[in-house]
Amino acid sequence: MRKRQVVFGMIGTQLDAASGPGRWEKWRPTVSLGMHEDFQLDRIELLLDERRYARLGDTVGADLAQVSPETTVVRHDMHLADPWDFEGVYACLHDFLRGYDFRPDEEDYLIHITTGTHVAQICWFLLAESRLFPGRLLQTSPPRKQRSGDAGTWTTIDLDLSRYDRIAQRFKQQRIDDRDLLKSGIATRNATFNRMIEQIETVATRSKAPMLLMGPTGAGKSQLAKRVFELKKLKHQLPGRFVEVNCATLRGDGAMSALFGHVKGAYTGAGSDRAGLLRSADKGLLFLDEIGELGLDEQALLLRALEEKRFPPVGSDRDVESDFQLIAGTNRDLGEAVAQGRFRDDLLARLNLWTYRLPGLAERIEDIEPNLDFELERWSREQHHRVAFNKEARARFLAFATSPEARWPGNFRDLGASVMRLATLADAGRITTALVDEEIARLRAQWRVGSEVSPLLPLLGDALDDLDRFDRVQLEEVVRVCARAKSLSDAGRTLFAASRRQRTSTNDADRLRKYLARFGLDWERVRAVE
Structure with missing residues (x-):
């Protein structure tokens, strides 16, 4: 009919x-x-x-x-x-x-x-x-x-695009291209990672809601955030800038000013207005790495900025506006931080709509080979000098890199550094077995020395790389003493025993408190890390 x-x-x-x-x-x-x-x-x-x-x-x-x-x-x-x-x-x-x-x-x-x-x-x-x-x-x-x-x-x-094969094929190819962009063009083989990238591509193009990237140091959180921005930029969804900051580097009173800006005269040294990172990211994307390191006051104001797109700069009684998209990164368990009172549960609820955990290198063994090719190609492109493995050297390096012996504590960051060393030392553009053997020996020695994890890693995260070696050694000893001490004063007496004998009056606790504050730390936080 x-x-x-x-x-x-x-x-x-x-x-x-x-x-x-x-x-x-x-x-x-x-x-x-x-x-x-x-x-x-x-x-x-x-x-x-x-x-x-x-x-x-x-x-x-x-x-x-x-x-x-x-x-x-x-x-x-x-x-x-x-x-x-x-x-x-x-x-x-x-x-x-x-x-x-x-x-x-x-x-x-x-x-x-x-x-x-x-x-x-x-x-x-x-x-x-x-x-x-x-x-x-x-x-x-x-x-x-x-x-x-x-x-x-x-x-x-x-x-109905399904009725038009050629148009449907164009849409399918575009989605493949978008996912390749998020993976930096690397032909990744890990099924779990690829499924995650597929969903991130969908969410990135359809949503402006915050995104939370979790995973260990060097897993690629920063790179993925940049690729999300580039994808949205290509689709004309974000006319603004990509703004990135590691929250572990924001210490003391300067953290509020760095994020939200200040007005002239807000505090001693504020000789002019400062826009702050949130305003710099207006109409763009703000990536806050190690967001778990933010103080509670900064977290509260960030939550307001997310919900209302408005916030007051330091020293001002008038709000400013910024419409930005947020991607947050962390290597911490934010749920545990909420339980310990170090992270706001309402902010976590706001961030937790789209949460993705980036696996470390040990969980993506099959992706070592394509990442090896990517890092070598990137080095060759940046240095305008073609470098390649010979067949035996490539096989030997991959055998070691994918073995249980290879720890890769810094994940893909460590792999990239290893490739850079090999490429730099390669004569006539060829990486030989001798170079590979030398690099493997170097990695084994490095991992033996570093087998004792620094007590600063859970406190500072990626910001640990920004410390001078002198400060790192000194701060590690201070943290170890604090871990054994019964109180702040007890730790201060141990650390300053020699100098306190030369003074008639001392306040070791205050001296230690000020020292820790230089690195954005306090007694409670140091003691909370086992």
Whole structure:
């Protein structure tokens, strides 16, 4: 049984308008729908403003009845206060369709997009593309030469992309290209990682909500955040900048100023206004690595900035605005930090909508080989000097790199550093087995020396790399003493035993407190790390 063919359309206040016998010499798109021998119109749902165009509706209805007696014309009164107001037109058409009794088993539906303003045509398109209208688009065109009785041409457009293989293939290839971008072009083989990247690609292109990247140091959190920004930039979703900061480097009073800015005179040394990182990231992407290192005050203001897009700079009683997208990174368990009172549960709830854990190198052994090729290619490109392994050297390095002996504590960062050393030392652009053996011996020795994990790693995270070796050695000893001491004062007496004998009055606890504050640490935090 043939389905009834039903067309929805708006009366053309200009194109359909004509009167007198001469109107048949003019092509009128709505009337022409009933004039095609190869297009059977069973019903037209005609939308018009009855207060202004009732007479035109009468004429069009009568002429349709004359050329196509089998066509039923159903008129719907639709008043548009401003036909060029997108929001108003869309809402009006959306509400009309929601209230319509569609019967797709019995009828085929089309939207006549030749009439109506460009705004209305766009709204019809969106309603059909989103499947709020269960049908196709219908486009009519006038004949090349106007003459009585010529209906012109018609064509339909089905927005179901699955029906168009070549278009669907383009969309599929674009998604593959987008995922390659997120992976820096590396042909990764780890199935779990690839599935995660597929979802991140979907979320990145459809959502502006915060994203939380978890994983060990060197797992690639910063690089992935940059690639998300580049993807959104390519799709014209973020006109602003990519702004990155390691929160472990924001210490003391300067943390608030660095993030939220300050006004001139806010504190001693504030000689001029400072925009701050959040304002610098307006219309762009802000990557806060090691977000678990932020103080509670900074966390509270960051939460407000996320929810309201407004916040006050230090020293100001007036808010400023910044509409940024946030990606946060951490190698800590933020849930545990919440339980310990070091991280706000409401901020974690705001960040936890899209959370992804980046696996370390030990969990992605099959990806060592493609990453090895990527790092070597990157070095060659940056140095304008082609370097490659010989066959035996490559096999030997991969055998070691993928063995249980290879610890890679810094994950992909360590692998990249190893490749850089090999490429730099390669003579005539060839990495030999002798070079590989030397590098393997160096890595083994380094990992033996570093087998005792620094007590600073859980406290500073990636910021540990920014410390001078002198400060690192000194701070490690201070932290070890604090771990054994019963109190802040007890630790201070142990650390400053020699110098305190030379003074009549001492405050070892205050001296130690100030020393720890130089590195953004305090007694409670140091003692909390086992």
